[in-house]
Amino acid sequence: MTAIADSVRPTPALRPHRIPADGLYEGTRVLRRTPDDWQDRPYDLFDVHPLGRTLGAEIHGLDLSRPLSPALRAQLNRALLEWKVLFFRDQQLTAAAQRAFAAHWGELETNPLLASGDATDVVRFDKSADAVPTFENVWHTDVTFRARPAMGAVLQLREVPPSGGDTLWADMAAAYDNLPAEIKERIEGARAVHDYLPGFARFYTPEQLAPFQEVFPPVEHPVVRRHPETGRRMLFVNASFTTRITGFPEEESDRVLRLLFQQAHVPEFQVRFDWRPGDIAFWDNRATQHYAVADYAPHRRVAERVAIAGDRPY
Numbered sequence: 001m002t003a004i005a006d007s008v009r010p011t012p013a014l015r016p017h018r019i020p021a022d023g024l025y026e027g028t029r030v031l032r033r034t035p036d037d038w039q040d041r042p043y044d045l046f047d048v049h050p051l052g053r054t055l056g057a058e059i060h061g062l063d064l065s066r067p068l069s070p071a072l073r074a075q076l077n078r079a080l081l082e083w084k085v086l087f088f089r090d091q092q093l094t095a096a097a098q099r100a101f102a103a104h105w106g107e108l109e110t111n112p113l114l115a116s117g118d119a120t121d122v123v124r125f126d127k128s129a130d131a132v133p134t135f136e137n138v139w140h141t142d143v144t145f146r147a148r149p150a151m152g153a154v155l156q157l158r159e160v161p162p163s164g165g166d167t168l169w170a171d172m173a174a175a176y177d178n179l180p181a182e183i184k185e186r187i188e189g190a191r192a193v194h195d196y197l198p199g200f201a202r203f204y205t206p207e208q209l210a211p212f213q214e215v216f217p218p219v220e221h222p223v224v225r226r227h228p229e230t231g232r233r234m235l236f237v238n239a240s241f242t243t244r245i246t247g248f249p250e251e252e253s254d255r256v257l258r259l260l261f262q263q264a265h266v267p268e269f270q271v272r273f274d275w276r277p278g279d280i281a282f283w284d285n286r287a288t289q290h291y292a293v294a295d296y297a298p299h300r301r302v303a304e305r306v307a308i309a310g311d312r313p314y
Contacts, residue, residue: 022259029268030177034082035232045075048083055084055171055288056271064088064280065097073104076282080152081230085169085271085283085290092278093156095122095304102154102282102306109150109309111143113200113212117304125303127296134203136292139170139264140240142285142307145196147219150285151310157275161299168272168291169283172234175263176224179235183259190223191246192237192257199240220246223260225313227286234287235260236313264289286310 019025033054034040047060059079068076080086093101095118102108108121114135117124125136142150155167176184195218200209223245225236239261245253263269273281283290285307 022255024262024266029174029266031174031268032177035230038082038230040082041078043075043079045072048079050083051087051273052171052271053268054174055169055269056087056273057083057085058087058089060089062088064091064101065093068101068104077105080282080284081227084171084287085273085281087273088280088282090276090278091156091280093280095119098122098154098156098280098304099306102152102308105308106151107309109143109307111307112215113196113204121306123305123307125301125305127294127301130298135199135240137294138239139261139289139291140199140238141172141236141289144194144221144236144238144241145199145216145219148312149221149310150307152283152285153305153307155281155283155303155305157277157279157301157303159300159302160275160277161296161301164293164296164299165301166272166274166293167281168270168293170264170266170289170291171269172236172264172287172289173227173232174269175235175266176233178266178269179260179263183256184224186256187223187245187260190248191220192223193218193220193243193246194241195219195243196241198243218243221313225286228311228314232287235263237261238264238289264291286313 031053046062049058049060051057057079059076062072076086099108099119099121110120111123114123115126116122142153196212196216197209221236223235223237224233226232227234237257237260242257244250245256248256
């Protein structure tokens, strides 16, 4: 009789409760590093030491100042597709060597909105003690305001503060995989507008920005793009440059974009790198967002970046 009584015991009444809609919730995450049909193969030209579950790996056993053979370039590209961001310790590359390494992946691009280093296609981020932190400490994908955003970037730290100054990357394929089904359905086939002004207007005057309005008119990209080499679906909106989803009412566009921007904040989708002078990071700008932590004032942090021109997202 006790078992029967227990089985029909009424469900206890709970007080009214709710969590605001469209947030990030706890629970199991789908963490796929590569597409389901991807064939893992060993690496015989260097060692791979994973740092994150779905992205981020240190590459050991290479001197990037030396020329890359076609076989080595092919294995590094496979590692980039599998891990999305590769780290190389203590390389101490000259600007010329950094440019030569990046050029194995395509034409180098310039960015007239940022300060240059030893060449016009080397961007220099020199954050001195009295400098105002700008541009980096927000989750973003580089130059999505271009019709053909950068394929990737090679960043080297020239000077590192005694503490702080880490950089984080987020896997936007994992971010897409974990969206609620109703959101995936709503953004299927949607396109969004990207503009350089929101990301730069906080730090530049109208007089500084106006000359670039014709150079960089607003562009549209898919909200969900396909990776041209792996075929994976990835979120392709970011808080620096994405202004609205085309065809959505403004209130709905803002709501959906806020939800999509939040996905980069999930720790399971992230890797964090602590820099030493001369370290290199090479990331797939098509598949990731990144965030440079501005927690090192009053110390100085100096980095140089070379970006590789990309394709038109689809």
